[in-house]
Amino acid sequence: MYKVVIGLEVHCELDTVSKNFSAAPNKFSEYPNENVATVDLGLPGILPVANKEACRKALLTALALHCKAPDEVIFDRKNYFYPDLPKGYQITQNTKPMGINGYLDIMVNGKMKRVDIHDLHLEEDTASLEHFPKYSLIDYNRSGVPLIEIVTEPCMESADEAVQFLEDLRDVFLFLGVSEAKSNYGQMRCDVNISLMEENATKLGTKVEMKNINAFNNVRAAIEYEIKRQSEVLSSGGKVVQETRRIAEDGKTYSMREKVDALDYKYFIEPNIPSTPLTEEYIEKLRSSLPELKLDRYLKYIEKYNMSDYDAGVLSKERPISDYFEEVLSYGSDVELSVNFVTTTVLGTLNKLEISLEDFFITPKMLSEVITLVRDGKISLDHARKILYQAIDEKVDPNELIKKQNLHQINDEGELLKLITEIMDDNLEIVRQYVEDGNRSAVNFFIGQTMKRSNRQANPNKSMEIIKEELERRKNNAK
């Protein structure tokens, strides 16, 4: 057995209106070279203009990952020649990344694990190449799209940890709203570095790098394959070669090139983007705008609200649902009822109608009002559900429906007694059967009648009590 050491370099495209250094739209296009400005083509004379929103989102992510922010925003040039890099250099951050020395806590198979983040930096994406047998084509739509790269320390020890980290990191992006992080669109992709070492060794083994893996299950496959391959190499007395490998469709990895020496990218500070100082106040303002992340919410739900593991998981999984749930609670709603309604009625409807919360008609405020009625015993749980479904169907406020249909429960004992007396007076024969023959099914008859005449508004429990009392009273009177 060897100890596995994994480090990840995760790239994620940021969701912004325009590109990182040009005014071209940052959006997906099915047509090549549609979202392209002169800057993205690297034409002579062009100059970069930094995207403030991209900087903000990168900083926000760095803060969410508990990184230390720099005192100023500056960029560097990374110089190398490649056909997908039109300027001949990539604008990135080397001197002062948006964040350094952070971490993300993840839950792997029920155990907490802290993944250390070396740095998070903001850079621009390259163009994309499509290769044909005799030629290649360049699509500049992606050229200049804002990209954050998150580099972890080599601190993960299994495919489970790596994949969990990626999933949780994606949730961070989604919770922060900085990216849609769709790996099938290549918006999130990663490089995996993996090495094996003897169980009690102190020096890291030889590193193998696997580049540009989109799907998380491919990350798992690649890691598992590499662990097996490298173990076999080492246990048969061989040496792992330092190289770059790619994962193929068969789930195996194949050597791309051996790494001789690391390329010298001749970094230097981008002179066309003046430094922007970051004040403590700005950083604090940004930090205080950070939403609570998934794991924190999950733990809070369990510890503060005594939710089941399952419910806490469901309600913390996606930020819109979680925000919805928390907003319902913010109106002082009963926790148990809120969990019940959100996990069943709300999520059930969303699934059934295949819609997102954005298109869901019932606002947290509406739901909280309904929940309050249920808690106060003014309407039954059963009725509340029915009303909610009707409200969704008809797109009307459920509380309006309740008012309109007069569905408030009649709890007033005087009112109930008056109604019940009327019903009994209209059905003296049934009363007689109870009084004289002791027919107890009369109670059920009167309950049915009470509900019917009250349009099911009568509080059934109270009605039952009053009916029993009234029947007993008449029985005693008859004696």
Place this chain on the structure above:
Amino acid sequence: MYRQDTIMELREQLDKKETTKEELFEKANKLAHTFQEEYNSFVTIIDKPKFKDRDSLLSGIPYALKDNFSTSGILTTASSNILKDYVPVYDSTVYKKLKNAGAVLVGKTVLDELAMGGTGTTGHTGIVRNPWDKSRMIGGSSAGSAASVALGIVPYAIGSDTGDSVRKPAAFGGLVGFKPTYGRISRYGLFAFASSLDHVAYFTRNVKDSAIITDVLKGYDPQDMVTLKDDGKKYLDSIDNDIQGKKLFYIKEICDREYYKDSNDKELLEVLDKFHELLDKCRSLGFEVEEVSVDKKLLEAVYPTYMCISCAEATSNNANLTGIQFGPRGEGVTTQEIMFDARTKGFSELIKRRFILGSYILQKENQEKLFLNACRVRRLIVDKITELFKEYDGLILPASGGIAPKFDASSEKLSDRYLLLENHLAIGNFGGFPSITLPYGMVNDMPIGVNITGRVKDDELVLNMANKIESVTGFKNIIAKVGDIDV
């Protein structure tokens, strides 16, 4: 008389309807063609101009533009083979502003390849000659722009200045050459040589005309992040302000006659004599002029510092020239081979030398010692000059230690004269200081220039002071005597 006319004079003729913009263009176009073979000012001469009437002093007046400004639909070569067929798809901010001012483009001018060089001899279409003496250089890199104004083809021409690329040829051509504060004018669309040093600059035949052009070109540009906020001023309005009590300094280590007394260089001594005569004239104008001593080691570091920074930035800035996106496609199987071939064929040896230097300077193992130290020295030099600017309003120095060199002259690059007198103009680029050269005399029938450099953002005062000094030089509005040609 067209050839000698200033912008102001042409404006008057147009406004009084003594001439038309079409007529002016025809004259400029004819002169451009007439002088082209002998002097080679242009890469492209425009024969079918587009006219726009605009409410601007420049409306209807011809000008020339250095061939490293992006002009949509008009060939822009940077005088390099790798861009010999490159037709841009977008306009530089400078060109756009001039178009919007109704200025009439006469041609795109020759430069030293990719603006690197100071001789005007390395452009892909051949050498540019000095209109005052065909056997001499006009200097560079804005060689064609300088020649076109010195020849009287146009009253002004736009260039770029990274080390002294406008202010030095201005001296060799008897012209005014002005480089405003870094950020005063947008560089968007100017082919980058060394981004932290690149300035838009221009040639005129008097200081007032330079103020007129600055007023048109200056201003914040959202496409160039280093541009300054608009100061809302018209520099022309204050050009005649009083300068009584303004303080100038010159640097002893650069222009003290004692340092060069054993030199056989008669031209140099004459340049210095005339310079000190000019200082006396400045004093009689009301300037206070003082001598200041600056550490010679710091001054000697200007040239190597300039080379380190400019070559490093240049090698990166020109990495887009691979023949992949545009330009001649190289041959080869892999993309690396294709790019390698395009760049091997596309650049002259001088350029490759600079790229290799730049690459070497940026290499991991050299970067600290060469590039970062150069950046530190730059900072030391700028701090020293900025400190002096707390006391003084301007630095005045000879723009060059001599007259325009002959084509066959050997250069002694590391002599005192070369290190100090020939390279101090780069200080203006290091600090982004506004800096202007103007003619102040003749030596061996060739013009010589004096340079005035001021505080950052003090463009207005620099123009103001230069305008005053110009009034006593006796060399305002000169052009080279080239036969009897006029139009």
